Amino acid sequence: MIEWITGTTLGKCITTFLISMVPVVELRLGLPYGIALGLAYPLALLSAVVGNMVPVPFIIVYIRRIFEWLRQHWAALDRLITPLERRADLKSETVLKYGSWGLLLLVAIPLPGTGAWTGALVAALLGMRLKRAVPVIFAGVCIAAAIMTALTFGLIHFA
Numbered sequence: 001m002i003e004w005i006t007g008t009t010l011g012k013c014i015t016t017f018l019i020s021m022v023p024v025v026e027l028r029l030g031l032p033y034g035i036a037l038g039l040a041y042p043l044a045l046l047s048a049v050v051g052n053m054v055p056v057p058f059i060i061v062y063i064r065r066i067f068e069w070l071r072q073h074w075a076a077l078d079r080l081i082t083p084l085e086r087r088a089d090l091k092s093e094t095v096l097k098y099g100s101w102g103l104l105l106l107v108a109i110p111l112p113g114t115g116a117w118t119g120a121l122v123a124a125l126l127g128m129r130l131k132r133a134v135p136v137i138f139a140g141v142c143i144a145a146a147i148m149t150a151l152t153f154g155l156i157h158f159a
Contacts, residue, residue: 012039013047020051023117027052027144028110032152045145052116052141053134059120060133087113088121095122100136103128107140110148116141 020030034044
């Protein structure tokens with residue numbers, strides 16, 4: 001199984017896709033991972049961007065209902081949900097102040113606490129519609145992919 005994942009193009013694409021779907025690491029890890037596996041750059045990029053975007057509409061549409069359901073059925077999870085909402089609320093100030101540009105920046109800067117998951121959570125908590133939020137989040141993911149590409153290939157240096 002491991003040999004199939006790391007030894008075939010399809011396996012590498014699927015792994016890159018799945019890593020890019022994971023909250024916190026998202027495309028920031030998925031894209032460099034795909035490239036490190038030897039996946040051709042266009043395939044790594046496509047797998048990472050699509051993987052990063054797949055959860056976005058579901059988060060925007062369902063996360064408030066999921067949080068409500070979790071609170072009703074597992075009250076102990078409120079200790080995890082409330083801090084997530086507070087963090088998203090803090091980040092939403094930028095979106096409220098700058099609108100779509102604020103959401104774009106929130107998603108585009110590839111740092112911890114930013115990204116498509118955070119952007120989608122903020123959009124959901126602000127009641128943004130899918131047709132407004134998804135294109136902005138997609139643009140942010142593409143900018144984050146460009147930054148991660150530059151970092152992965154050593155085009156941006158720190159020091």
